[in-house]
Amino acid sequence: xxxNLKVGVYRLVFRGKPITTLVKIVEAIKLLPPDESRTAMIIxxxxxxxxxxxxxxxxxxVDFNRIRPTDHILTADxxxxxxxxxxxxxxxxxxxxxxxxxxxxxxxxxxxxxxxSAGIGxxxxxxxxRAVGELEAVAVEVVLHDIDALERLRDKxxxxxxxxxxxxxxxxxxxxxxxxxxxxxxxxxxxxSPNANIGVGLEKGDPGQLDNVLETAxxxxxxxxxxxxxxxKKPVKYIAIEPEGEEHEVLVNLLEDRMRHAEKVELEPGTExxxxxxxxxxxxxxxxFSPDLRRRYPV
Numbered sequence: 001x002x003x004n005l006k007v008g009v010y011r012l013v014f015r016g017k018p019i020t021t022l023v024k025i026v027e028a029i030k031l032l033p034p035d036e037s038r039t040a041m042i043i044x045x046x047x048x049x050x051x052x053x054x055x056x057x058x059x060x061x062v063d064f065n066r067i068r069p070t071d072h073i074l075t076a077d078x079x080x081x082x083x084x085x086x087x088x089x090x091x092x093x094x095x096x097x098x099x100x101x102x103x104x105x106x107x108x109x110x111x112x113x114x115x116x117s118a119g120i121g122x123x124x125x126x127x128x129x130r131a132v133g134e135l136e137a138v139a140v141e142v143v144l145h146d147i148d149a150l151e152r153l154r155d156k157x158x159x160x161x162x163x164x165x166x167x168x169x170x171x172x173x174x175x176x177x178x179x180x181x182x183x184x185x186x187x188x189x190x191x192x193s194p195n196a197n198i199g200v201g202l203e204k205g206d207p208g209q210l211d212n213v214l215e216t217a218x219x220x221x222x223x224x225x226x227x228x229x230x231x232x233k234k235p236v237k238y239i240a241i242e243p244e245g246e247e248h249e250v251l252v253n254l255l256e257d258r259m260r261h262a263e264k265v266e267l268e269p270g271t272e273x274x275x276x277x278x279x280x281x282x283x284x285x286x287x288x289f290s291p292d293l294r295r296r297y298p299v
Contacts, residue, residue: 003267005112005281009143009259009289010122010218011297012107012129016136021299022104025133026060029053032132042127045069047120050097052275059286060102061279064128065095066120097275100125101282103290106297108143110261110282110289113225121222141214142221143259143293144252159251161213163220164238213241217254261285 014020030053032038039048046067054061070093075083087093098119101110111122120128122140130138217239224234239254263281265273273281 001267001269002264003273004262005265005273005278007261007263007281007285008111008113008122008221009261009285009293010109010111010126011141011143011214012102012109012126013139013141013215014107014135014137015139020133020135022060022102022107022129023055025129026053026055026062026102028132029062030055039067040128040131042124042131047124047128058103058105059290060104061099061282062102063097063099063275063279064120064125065097068094068096070094096120097278098125099275099278099282101286103286103293105299106290106294107299108290108293108297109140110285112278112282121225123219123222139215140218142217142254143289144214144254144257145259146257160242160244161216162238162240162242163236165220165223165235166237213254217258221255221258259289261288 012022029049032049039046041047046069048065048067050063050065052063071087073085073094075085096119099112100120102108103110109122109125111125112119113121126138126140129135220236220239223236236255241251241254243249243251261281261284263277263284265277265281267273
């Protein structure tokens, strides 16, 4: 069976002080003591880097476990037999793995996403890097596939930033993740609706709004990779920049125009990709996009 290992591409923007580099942050991760202090509680589940941390002149690669704090798993077989596996207080627990490749020459993050149960999303990964690096803030921005898309965003026409969301039955669950835009959460809560079609006007001549749009889009895209909250649903249906007053015209579709990579692997039904296959997926994404992105976002 052929499956796609999907890799998301995002730009990390360090804000405030102290100024640091991705290499220094990864070195700090590597120096964390081999005890429970190595584990962070950025979200409800513990996150812990695995021992295989690679730093070279081109990039840094770190693999993480997201540990599920469950005390049991229900089991069954095709004959109808049922049971459960209980975990003791100090026992190993189920986990999901997420590998991230960090390009220190462009501050671009390549992250394996969208495989089965949720691992660690790009927003949460940025929070972990911020905590280890003791930084004031790390923003995550969508990276657009085509440089022409950026030029279309920078044109002089009045524009509308439009988001369409469906199936968010309880917006409060997102607060625990620390994701998303507060205005959108307030809107869903106020109207008690799982669906929303929100348009926000953008003023021309304000270059900072482009950064805000790319950052908000990255946060919202993270909602579509949260099966532990939304199941198989992808609540964010549409994120785009539209010309004001021009119906059905789209300048940039931030869901479709963002950089992504899909690495095909052959897997038996019910099996998970190996570490080598996951690592290869992010490295291939790096090899495909890094020449362009290093020119676009040199460090």
